[in-house]
Amino acid sequence: MTIQARYSVTIEDVARVAGVSRAAVSKVIRDAYGVSPEMRAKVQAAIDELGYRPRASARAMRGSSYTIGVEIPDIHNHFFPKIITGATTALADTRYQLIIAPAGPDHDQGPQAIEALADRQVDGIVAISSQVPQAWLENLGRTTPLVMIGVHQDSVNYDTLVGDDLLGATLAVRHLHDLGHRRIVHLTLAESRPNTTADTPHGLRVAGYARAVAGLGLEPEFVRVEGGQESARVGALALLSAADGPVGIFAAHDELALGVLQAVAELGLTAGQASVVGYDDTDIAAHPRMALTSINQSGTQMGAIAVRLILERIGGRTQTAHEVITPKVMARASTAAPQARATDAAGAARRQQQVST
Amino acid sequence: MTIQARYSVTIEDVARVAGVSRAAVSKVIRDAYGVSPEMRAKVQAAIDELGYRPRASARAMRGSSYTIGVEIPDIHNHFFPKIITGATTALADTRYQLIIAPAGPDHDQGPQAIEALADRQVDGIVAISSQVPQAWLENLGRTTPLVMIGVHQDSVNYDTLVGDDLLGATLAVRHLHDLGHRRIVHLTLAESRPNTTADTPHGLRVAGYARAVAGLGLEPEFVRVEGGQESARVGALALLSAADGPVGIFAAHDELALGVLQAVAELGLTAGQASVVGYDDTDIAAHPRMALTSINQSGTQMGAIAVRLILERIGGRTQTAHEVITPKVMARASTAAPQARATDAAGAARRQQQVST
DNA sequence: AACCTCGTGTAGAGCGATCTACAAAACTCG
DNA sequence: CGAGTTTTGTAGATCGCTCTACACGAGGTT
Numbered sequence: 001m002t003i004q005a006r007y008s009v010t011i012e013d014v015a016r017v018a019g020v021s022r023a024a025v026s027k028v029i030r031d032a033y034g035v036s037p038e039m040r041a042k043v044q045a046a047i048d049e050l051g052y053r054p055r056a057s058a059r060a061m062r063g064s065s066y067t068i069g070v071e072i073p074d075i076h077n078h079f080f081p082k083i084i085t086g087a088t089t090a091l092a093d094t095r096y097q098l099i100i101a102p103a104g105p106d107h108d109q110g111p112q113a114i115e116a117l118a119d120r121q122v123d124g125i126v127a128i129s130s131q132v133p134q135a136w137l138e139n140l141g142r143t144t145p146l147v148m149i150g151v152h153q154d155s156v157n158y159d160t161l162v163g164d165d166l167l168g169a170t171l172a173v174r175h176l177h178d179l180g181h182r183r184i185v186h187l188t189l190a191e192s193r194p195n196t197t198a199d200t201p202h203g204l205r206v207a208g209y210a211r212a213v214a215g216l217g218l219e220p221e222f223v224r225v226e227g228g229q230e231s232a233r234v235g236a237l238a239l240l241s242a243a244d245g246p247v248g249i250f251a252a253h254d255e256l257a258l259g260v261l262q263a264v265a266e267l268g269l270t271a272g273q274a275s276v277v278g279y280d281d282t283d284i285a286a287h288p289r290m291a292l293t294s295i296n297q298s299g300t301q302m303g304a305i306a307v308r309l310i311l312e313r314i315g316g317r318t319q320t321a322h323e324v325i326t327p328k329v330m331a332r333a334s335t336a337a338p339q340a341r342a343t344d345a346a347g348a349a350r351r352q353q354q355v356s357t
Numbered sequence: 358m359t360i361q362a363r364y365s366v367t368i369e370d371v372a373r374v375a376g377v378s379r380a381a382v383s384k385v386i387r388d389a390y391g392v393s394p395e396m397r398a399k400v401q402a403a404i405d406e407l408g409y410r411p412r413a414s415a416r417a418m419r420g421s422s423y424t425i426g427v428e429i430p431d432i433h434n435h436f437f438p439k440i441i442t443g444a445t446t447a448l449a450d451t452r453y454q455l456i457i458a459p460a461g462p463d464h465d466q467g468p469q470a471i472e473a474l475a476d477r478q479v480d481g482i483v484a485i486s487s488q489v490p491q492a493w494l495e496n497l498g499r500t501t502p503l504v505m506i507g508v509h510q511d512s513v514n515y516d517t518l519v520g521d522d523l524l525g526a527t528l529a530v531r532h533l534h535d536l537g538h539r540r541i542v543h544l545t546l547a548e549s550r551p552n553t554t555a556d557t558p559h560g561l562r563v564a565g566y567a568r569a570v571a572g573l574g575l576e577p578e579f580v581r582v583e584g585g586q587e588s589a590r591v592g593a594l595a596l597l598s599a600a601d602g603p604v605g606i607f608a609a610h611d612e613l614a615l616g617v618l619q620a621v622a623e624l625g626l627t628a629g630q631a632s633v634v635g636y637d638d639t640d641i642a643a644h645p646r647m648a649l650t651s652i653n654q655s656g657t658q659m660g661a662i663a664v665r666l667i668l669e670r671i672g673g674r675t676q677t678a679h680e681v682i683t684p685k686v687m688a689r690a691s692t693a694a695p696q697a698r699a700t701d702a703a704g705a706a707r708r709q710q711q712v713s714t
Numbered sequence: 715a716a717c718c719t720c721g722t723g724t725a726g727a728g729c730g731a732t733c734t735a736c737a738a739a740a741c742t743c744g
Numbered sequence: 745c746g747a748g749t750t751t752t753g754t755a756g757a758t759c760g761c762t763c764t765a766c767a768c769g770a771g772g773t774t
Contacts, residue, residue: 008500010760021724026762034722056477057417058760061729065414067477069456075438075445076640084432088461097473099426100457104445116454120413120424120477143365229644258644265645283433287586287615288622289646367730378754383732391752415730418759 009050018046029054030063060121068096068310069117071127073103073110073195077255078282079299080128083149086303087126094311096123103129110194111136118144124310130201131194145313147306152199159309159321163297165201168327169208172250172277172295175329177216180337181248181275184213187223187235187260188252202252205279209250223249225256232259236274237266246273246338254278254285257292261334272339281330291333297325366409375403386411387420417478425453425667426474428484430460430467430552434612435639436656437485440506443660444483451668453480460486467551468493475501481667487558488551502670504663509556516666516678520654522558525684526565529607529634529652532686534573537694538605538632541570544580544592544617545609559609562636566607580606582613589616594623603630603695611635611642614649618691629696638687648690654682 011029015022020043027035028043046052056065070087072080084100091098099122101113110129117125124145134153140146141157149161169186176184186209189196196202206222213220223239225231232251240247240263251257257278264274278285281296305323312321368386372379377400384392385400403409413422427444429437441457448455456479458470467486474482481502491510497503498514506518526543533541543566546553553559563579570577580596582588589608597604597620608614614635621631635642638653662680669678 011762012760022761023724023726023763024722027723030762032763036722039723053472053476055417055760057414057422058729059762060412060414061418061731061760062762063729065477075441078435081432084459088432088459092461097470097476098459099473099477100459102441102445102455102457104449113454115410116456119410119454120422120456229640258641262645283586284615284641287647288619290644368732369730379731380733380754380756381752384753387732389733393752396752412730415759416732418730418761419732420759421732 009052011052011054013050014043014046014052017050018043057121064123064314065121066096067120067122068098068124068126068307069101069120069122070098070306071101071103071110071113071117071125071129073129075102077253077280078284079254079280082282082299083126083128083303083306086298086300086305087307088303089300090304090307096311114140123314126306126310129195131197145310147309149302149306150201152201152204154322155320157320159313159323161302161306161309161323161325163201163302163325163327165204165327166208166211168279168295168297169205169250170212171327171329172279173209173212173216175277175293175331176248176250176275176335177218179248179275179335181246182218182338183221183243183245184218184248184250185221185223185239186210186250186252187225187232187239187256189227189256190224193227205252225259227256229255229259229262232256233262233266234259236260236263240264240267240269240274244341246275246340248275248277248335248338250277252279254280254282254292254294257294257334258284258290261290261292269341270339271334271336273341275335275338277335285330285332288333293332293335294330295327296330297327301325366407368409368411370407371400371403371409374407375400414478421480421671422478423453424477424479425455425481425483425664426458426477426479427455427663428458428460428467428470428474428482428486430486432459434610434637435641436611436637439639439656440483440485440660440663443655443657443662444664445660446657447661447664453668471497480671483663483667486552488554502667504666506659506663507558509558509561511679512677514677516670516680518659518663518666518680518682520558520659520682520684522561522684523565523568525636525652525654526562526607527569528684528686529636530566530569530573532634532650532688533605533607533632533692534575536605536632536692538603539575539695540578540600540602541575541605541607542578542580542596543567543607543609544582544589544596544613546584547581550584562609582616584613586612586616586619589613590619590623591616593617593620597621597624597626597631601698603632603697605632605634605692605695607634607636609636611637611639611649611651614651614691615641615647618647618649626698627696628691628693630698632692632695634692642687642689645690650689650692651687652684653687654684658682 011022011025014025025043028040088098101117103109103113111132114127126147128149130150138157146158147161151160152162173184188206189202210220223235225235249260251260257276260276278292278294281294284290285292285294309321368379368382371382382400385397445455458474460466460470468489471484483504485506487507495514503515504518508517509519530541546559567577580592582592606617608617614633617633635649635651638651641647642649642651666678
């Protein structure tokens with residue numbers, strides 16, 4: 001029975017079966033004021049009997065859609081699922097449902113996905129793409145609770161949530177330096193890529209790196225890549241093939257670091273010869289086969305905070321909030337004290353052979 | 358200007374500015390029949406000027422929401438992002454937007470997420486959780502185009518899309534056997550877990566394994582775990598510590614295989630001593646540090662097919678379709694010809710020590 | 715007894731689009 | 745050139761819910 005009529009059963013039907021008005025049913029399902037226990041029981045019985053479920057789109061027309069939207073820029077970056085997990089968990093006991101709008105595979109589709117969420121009248125938006133015009137965001141934030149993750153500019157109409165990228169980069173450099181490395185290279189996205197300007201996470205990591213390196217009296221040195229494991233692999237391969245001493249590589253995020261590890265593996269180098277630090281501490285970093293040293297900025301915590309901020313906004317907070325998460329180093333076996341390269345012919349030959357694999 | 362009024366701009370406003378009726382504007386934005394070029398231009402100009410965007414929830418009340426929903430059971434399983442990628446790409450040139458509803462971290466929340474999508478009046482649903490009562494799905498399929506991925510029972514009201522799990526398991530076993538392995542163990546989910554009954558992908562992999570092993574005259578042998586890398590690691594650790602000959606392990610999916618690889622790494626075993634095959638061929642499997650042999654059932658292709666099926670349904674197809682994807686082996690370094698274990702005291706001691714790490 | 719207050723329920727407008735009729739204008743064509 | 749056909753645009757109902765305004769009856773006060 002319940003199953004039979006699943007859709008096409010409306011609040012009207014429930015009202016008829018319960019023998020009350022639509023408004024009464026509406027009150028019950030919204031937990032609104034002014035419902036007697038008897039009425040509630042009667043209505044609830046009718047709801048159960050008919051298997052009634054209110055349609056979100058109809059509710060959204062006047063009230064709220066009970067939906068929180070999260071925009072994620074790259075479904076392949078394993079950092080984002082952590083944010084989702086944190087958010088989903090934080091939302092578990094509420095009546096809100098989380099939906100994700102993935103930005104398309106091409107870049108600069110972030111705004112499009114955010115817009116799609118706004119079009120769907122979600123009650124709040126969490127967005128991660130940073131390459132969105134601020135004016136546009138300010139305007140969106142005026143009508144919809146909005147949390148931007150990784151946006152460092154302060155704003156009037158929306159909340160922000162960032163990791164302390166300046167500090168994170170410093171920690172990465174210091175970690176390599178403490179191990180004894182004196183050549184510390186930063187592998188990051190080409191400046192032509194989105195999300196690389198000065199106030200983005202990647203831009204700040206660049207700045208933090210440059211400052212930390214200068215503070216230690218070392219030369220800054222960059223490898224710029226297009227993004228994705230493959231480009232990082234190629235970039236690292238070029239760097240490491242040309243190098244003959246130990247190199248510490250600070251990759252701007254774990255996805256890139258994995259590409260660097262590919263190159264390290266292909267060249268048969270030890271962690272002492274090529275030490276790699278990533279950023280985000282994704283799940284895979286902890287795997288013993290990777291053992292990637294990484295900067296942790298708890299993604300699950302970020303997700304939970306983002307949801308909290310949204311719910312506060314929905315609850316009536318009018319002042320903007322700007323939260324900062326403090327990163328920490330997760331030291332693993334991908335970094336080690338510097339070690340000279342084997343200069344014997346055998347080693348060189350082996351490396352040579354493995355490059356061509 | 359465009360930005361200023363972003364929301365609260367309705368079709369009414371556009372109609373007023375363009376000097377036409379609401380219906381005319383509606384026709385233009387839907388590309389409907391009966392619009393002269395001049396009218397179109399006039400309306401389009403007004404739309405651009407005001408920055409008008411139709412609200413999905415209002416459209417959903419009568420027409421369609423132009424939204425396709427995908428339910429995914431476990432955001433941490435890297436196989437699902439591949440499906441999403443395929444689906445997003447396939448949807449790129451249409452007016453449809455893809456949204457994802459993640460099932461909560463607890464199990465058996467699949468139906469809840471699917472229901473959430475239905476409540477939001479999406480025009481089509483792609484769902485991956487298989488542990489949903491069939492009657493419920495049949496009913497849902499009656500009102501909404503629905504594609505179930507990984508559901509092997511044939512259905513009347515919804516389409517299905519599966520990998521040939523029976524064949525995939527056979528390929529895995531045969532691969533290990535061809536390498537020379539004679540002890541081939543299947544590591545899979547405990548039968549108490551969701552999605553393990555006979556007609557689910559995991560159930561069929563078990564059946565395929567059992568049949569293939571029997572066909573080769575070997576004994577079937579199972580390690581049952583709760584799910585997640587950690588439980589697989591623990592299960593594999595127990596298996597491999599007790600074993601003294603070479604073992605071939607066929608893990609029911611890559612996530613579990615990664616856990617097995619952890620155990621292999623901790624015990625310091627070679628690929629010949631413990632050969633591991635996964636299932637799904639997730640991105641990370643190809644990383645040289647993992648080099649995980651895996652059964653590929655193209656996730657991106659699955660996503661693309663799922664979307665195609667949905668769009669066909671929206672377009673009017675009434676007969677159900679049932680697509681099958683043929684899996685193939687991606688052989689990598691995690692599997693190798695069997696190799697005896699070192700029996701010297703040093704080797705045993707080393708293994709012993711590493712277990713306790 | 716008349717007046718308030720409070721709790722409970724209902725009527726009915728309204729949200730922003732779509733979509734069915736239908737009217738008016740513009741072509742065909744014998 | 746008038747009847748028929750096609751094209752183009754509009755009016756207005758409608759989708760399923762929320763929410764404001766209000767009616768009604770029961771108690772409480774003076």
